[in-house]
Amino acid sequence: MSGTTAGPRYSGVFPVVPTIFDAAGALDLEGQMRCVDFMLDAGSHGLCILANFSEQFLLSDAERELLTARILSHVAGRAPVIVTTTHTSPLVCAERSRQAQELGAAMVMVMPPYHGATIRFGEAGILGFFQTLSDAIDIPIMIQDAPVSGTQLSAPLLAKLATSCEQVRYFKIETPFAAAKLRELIALGGAAIEGPWDGEEAITLIADLEAGATGAMTGGGYPDGIRQIIDPWVAGDKEAARAAYQRWLPLINHENRQCGLLAAKALMEAGGVIRCGDGRAPLPPLNPAAREQLLSMAKSLDTLVLRWG
Amino acid sequence: MSGTTAGPRYSGVFPVVPTIFDAAGALDLEGQMRCVDFMLDAGSHGLCILANFSEQFLLSDAERELLTARILSHVAGRAPVIVTTTHTSPLVCAERSRQAQELGAAMVMVMPPYHGATIRFGEAGILGFFQTLSDAIDIPIMIQDAPVSGTQLSAPLLAKLATSCEQVRYFKIETPFAAAKLRELIALGGAAIEGPWDGEEAITLIADLEAGATGAMTGGGYPDGIRQIIDPWVAGDKEAARAAYQRWLPLINHENRQCGLLAAKALMEAGGVIRCGDGRAPLPPLNPAAREQLLSMAKSLDTLVLRWG
Numbered sequence: 001m002s003g004t005t006a007g008p009r010y011s012g013v014f015p016v017v018p019t020i021f022d023a024a025g026a027l028d029l030e031g032q033m034r035c036v037d038f039m040l041d042a043g044s045h046g047l048c049i050l051a052n053f054s055e056q057f058l059l060s061d062a063e064r065e066l067l068t069a070r071i072l073s074h075v076a077g078r079a080p081v082i083v084t085t086t087h088t089s090p091l092v093c094a095e096r097s098r099q100a101q102e103l104g105a106a107m108v109m110v111m112p113p114y115h116g117a118t119i120r121f122g123e124a125g126i127l128g129f130f131q132t133l134s135d136a137i138d139i140p141i142m143i144q145d146a147p148v149s150g151t152q153l154s155a156p157l158l159a160k161l162a163t164s165c166e167q168v169r170y171f172k173i174e175t176p177f178a179a180a181k182l183r184e185l186i187a188l189g190g191a192a193i194e195g196p197w198d199g200e201e202a203i204t205l206i207a208d209l210e211a212g213a214t215g216a217m218t219g220g221g222y223p224d225g226i227r228q229i230i231d232p233w234v235a236g237d238k239e240a241a242r243a244a245y246q247r248w249l250p251l252i253n254h255e256n257r258q259c260g261l262l263a264a265k266a267l268m269e270a271g272g273v274i275r276c277g278d279g280r281a282p283l284p285p286l287n288p289a290a291r292e293q294l295l296s297m298a299k300s301l302d303t304l305v306l307r308w309g
Numbered sequence: 310m311s312g313t314t315a316g317p318r319y320s321g322v323f324p325v326v327p328t329i330f331d332a333a334g335a336l337d338l339e340g341q342m343r344c345v346d347f348m349l350d351a352g353s354h355g356l357c358i359l360a361n362f363s364e365q366f367l368l369s370d371a372e373r374e375l376l377t378a379r380i381l382s383h384v385a386g387r388a389p390v391i392v393t394t395t396h397t398s399p400l401v402c403a404e405r406s407r408q409a410q411e412l413g414a415a416m417v418m419v420m421p422p423y424h425g426a427t428i429r430f431g432e433a434g435i436l437g438f439f440q441t442l443s444d445a446i447d448i449p450i451m452i453q454d455a456p457v458s459g460t461q462l463s464a465p466l467l468a469k470l471a472t473s474c475e476q477v478r479y480f481k482i483e484t485p486f487a488a489a490k491l492r493e494l495i496a497l498g499g500a501a502i503e504g505p506w507d508g509e510e511a512i513t514l515i516a517d518l519e520a521g522a523t524g525a526m527t528g529g530g531y532p533d534g535i536r537q538i539i540d541p542w543v544a545g546d547k548e549a550a551r552a553a554y555q556r557w558l559p560l561i562n563h564e565n566r567q568c569g570l571l572a573a574k575a576l577m578e579a580g581g582v583i584r585c586g587d588g589r590a591p592l593p594p595l596n597p598a599a600r601e602q603l604l605s606m607a608k609s610l611d612t613l614v615l616r617w618g
Contacts, residue, residue, distance in 0.1 A: 025400050057424035058398040061370035089367040090590050091334050113591050114425055115366035117459025125591030132590070150426025281399050281441070282422045282434035 007140070009194060010080055010107065010170070011214040012045030012234075013226045016053040018264045019067065023276050027063060031274040033074050035220070038273045040078055042223040042304045047075065048109060050084040052148060053219060053261040058280040065099065072104045080106030082142060082217075088113045090129040094136035101137050107170065108133075109142040111149045120151055127161065134165035140194065142170035145181075155181055159188035170195035172217050179207035186212045201263075202226055203256040206245050209233050219255050221264035222248075224304045251297040259294055262286040270295050272309020316449070318503060319389055319416065319479070320523040321354030321543075322535045325362040327573045328376065329583050334590055336372060340583040342383050344529070347582045349387055351532040351613045354524075356384065357418060359393040361457060362528060362570040367589040374408065381413045389415030391451060391526075397422045399438040403445035410448050416479065417442075418451040420458045429460055436470065443474035449503065451479035454490075464490050468497035479504035481526050488516035495521045510572075511535055512565040515554050518542050528564055530573035531557075531612045560606040568603055571595040579604050581618020 017039060020031040039047060049071050050056045050064055059067070068083055075081055083100035085108045087093040097108045110133065112126045121129070133141060143161065145153050153175075161168045171193065173181050182196045197215040198208035205216055205226075218226050225248045232240035255263040262279050266286050269277030278285065298306055326348060329340040348356060358380050359365045359373055368376070377392055384390055392409035394417045396402040406417045419442065421435045430438070442450060452470065454462050462484075470477045480502065482490050491505045506524040507517035514525055514535075527535050534557045541549035564572040571588050575595055578586030587594065607615055 025398075052428075057428065058401070060396075060398075060401045060404070087369075088591075089334075089369075092367070092369045095369070116423060116457035117426060118457045119361075119366060121591040122593065125593060129591050148425040148427045282397075282430045282438050284431065284434060 008080075010046060011195065013043065013216055013218065013223050013230055014046040014048050014082060015039060015044050015218045015220040015223050015226070016051040016264075017047050017049045017071065018220050018261065018268070019050075019054045019059065019280075020265070020274050021276065021278060021280050023278060025280050027067070028274070028276065029070060031276070032067070032071065034273055035268055036071060036074055038268065038305065038308045039220055039223055040075070041308060043227040044079060044223040046080040046082065046106065048082040048084065048217055051109065052146070053264070054084070055261065055280055055283070056084055056086070058283075064096070068100055068105070069103055077104070082107045082109050084109045084144075086111045086144070088115050088119075090132035093129070094133050097133060097137050101139050105139060107140045107142055108137065109144050109172065111144045111146060112151045112153060114149045114151050117150070123157060126151070126153070126157070127164070130161050130165045130168055134167040137167060139167065140169040141165070141167045142172055142195065142197070143168060144172045144174075144199070146172075146174045146199070155184035155188055158185050159192070162189045162192035169193070170197060170215075172197045172199040173208070174199035178204045179211040182208055182211040182213055201256040202229070202252050205229060206242060209241070219264045221255070221267040221305055222251070222298065222301070222303045225251070225301060248301065251294070251301060254290070254294055254297060258290040259286060263294055266291050266294055267298055267303070267305045271306040273305060317389070319355060320504065322352065322525055322527065322532050322539055323355040323357050323391060324348060324353050324527045324529040324532050324535070325360040325573075326356050326358045326380065327529050327570065327577070328359075328363045328368065328589075329574070330585065330587060330589050332585050332587060336376070337583070337585065338379060340585070341376070341380065343582055344577055345380060345383055347577065347614065347617045348529055348532055349384070350617060352536045353388060353532040355389040355391065355415065357391040357393065357526055360418065360526075361455070362573070363393070364570065364589055364592070365393055365395070367592070373405070377409055377414070378412055386413070391416040391418050393418045393453075395420045395453070397424050397428075399441035402438070403442050406442060406446050410446050414448060416449045416451055417446065418453050418481065420453045420455060421460045421462060423458045423460050426459070432466060435460070435462070435466070436473070439470050439474045439477055443476040446476060448476065449478040450474070450476045451481055451504065451506070452477060453481045453483075453508070455481075455483045455508070464493035464497055467494050468501070471498045471501035478502070479506060479524075481506045481508040482517070483508035487513045488520040491517055491520040491522055510565040511538070511561050514538060515551060518550070528573045530564070530576040530614055531560070531607065531610070533613045534560070534610060557610065560603070560610060563599070563603055563606060567599040568595060572603055575600050575603055576607055576612070576614045580615040582614060
């Protein structure tokens with residue numbers, strides 16, 4: 001079943017598109033489209049929308065649907081777009097995913113089912129979930145393996161999902177010791193692992209590339225910087241890739257550990273890409289000192305985001 | 310401000326209405342209305358819909374809206390209905406709550422904001438959340454203090470919410486050592502604590518009544534049994550209440566520890582109230598032995614649910 005596909009094989013830099021709000025917390029669709037245009041101009045090979053770094057957990061279903069339709073129509077095939085369609089119910093997730101496919105999504109990204117601090121599902125529930133989803137669509141599924149789901153997905157379970165569910169082909173690994181998990185997954189799943197990907201703002205990018213990662217899902221603020229690492233790596237110049245990583249690592253680390261999902265929007269606001277970089281309530285504002293350091297690091301790296309506006 | 314209200318003061322037995330699905334996982338609205346009618350016939354003083362025991366985390370927004378409208382219209386004032394409107398975003402929660410109020414909800418029940426295993430918000434975020442919600446509606450808010458939110462709500466914080474947010478008046482405590490927390494909350498909040506309530510299938514009911522609880526939000530399978538405990542208590546006959554509790558406790562304990570949210574639906578299916586008692590995927594089916602014991606206990610107590618259909 002899985003492991004072969006007639007469609008394209010996606011790789012490279014696919015950053016997460018932040019959701020843009022105005023100061024009152026309403027969707028800012030104009031700013032949203034400028035954000036998308038900037039991210040494409042900055043060299044993104046593709047985009048991912050409605051991820052956790054898009055504050056998906058703060059959106060209503062209607063807002064998700066509106067953003068999916070508007071962004072896909074605005075991108076209009078300029079780059080492949082991954083749509084996050086995570087939901088605890090496989091029926092609701094499958095319906096969301098069918099809608100995203102109809103609107104032109106290249107792929108869906110989905111976490112295993114979970115709710116809150118305590119509601120989890122066993123291996124049978126997880127396998128059934130992804131089987132239902134896979135049967136409902138014709139585009140690839142990326143499983144997001146992230147701590148927020150509170151669900152342990154072992155490499156053997158992920159490989160089993162890849163070989164038993166036709167559309168399960170991509171894996172974004174952002175749990176601790178990601179590189180070791182990518183290696184084990186590739187060894188176990190073989191050709192069924194069409195896309196073993198790096199995540200978590202590229203904080204483990206070189207280790208993940210060494211392990212065989214073919215894509216990186218990063219924050220949205222500096223795709224141009226991530227390209228400076230990935231491009232030489234893909235061209236076979238590991239030395240240059242490592243040097244670029246060392247250059248960008250303080251900024252990546254600062255985003256990962258001090259700013260989180262507000263980093264991309266703070267950079268975009270400072271660069272005039274968007275008018276308001278606030279997260280939606282109840283997210284607290286970005287710490288002013290963390291913001292200042294972020295902007296200073298980005299400036300010294302001559303990131304496009306600060307010049308684009 | 311808070312502590313006084315012109316509206317009614319709700320008390321007594323307000324069980325959670327399970328959401329009824331067919332074998333394919335679609336909403337069964339006919340079965341849903343029979344379920345509601347049974348629960349009213351069984352003596353519920355009021356009802357709560359879309360709670361965690363209603364599998365709210367497995368519903369789409371559209372399904373929530375449909376269930377709210379249809380159930381409120383079907384109940385048609387026969388009893389007050391509490392609608393759960395929990396969402397991570399205060400804006401989305403406020404909008405849902407306004408809609409519920411317009412449709413005739415007597416109260417909304419809301420957990421503090423949270424998402425998944427790791428995303429939590431501090432005291433300022435929680436206070437801001439309930440302030441936004443309180444400002445948006447004119448009906449009381451019940452704060453649900455449950456482990457699933459992964460959020461510690463201290464009694465001083467709950468009392469602060471009661472005194473600072475006008476509509477925050479009811480509290481369903483289902484965290485460990487609930488009775489002690491109810492006592493502390495009542496001592497700190499005084500008249501602002503309009504409804505200190507028991508929850509969690511009544512597993513701590515007598516301890517909570519001793520602590521001053523005025524309402525109980527239980528499972529939906531045997532409101533007639535919970536009435537046998539609460540009615541004498543309210544009439545001042547603690548001896549009779551304790552004897553009734555002892556009679557019903559094995560069933561309550563079996564629901565709480567062995568069956569969870571599937572208990573009410575298993576009883577309703579066995580009694581012919583509904584056709585299908587399945588939970589929605591990815592919930593696993595009720596263990597057959599646990600189900601058999603549940604039905605046997607319910608039968609020996611002559612519960613209405615097994616005779617109603």
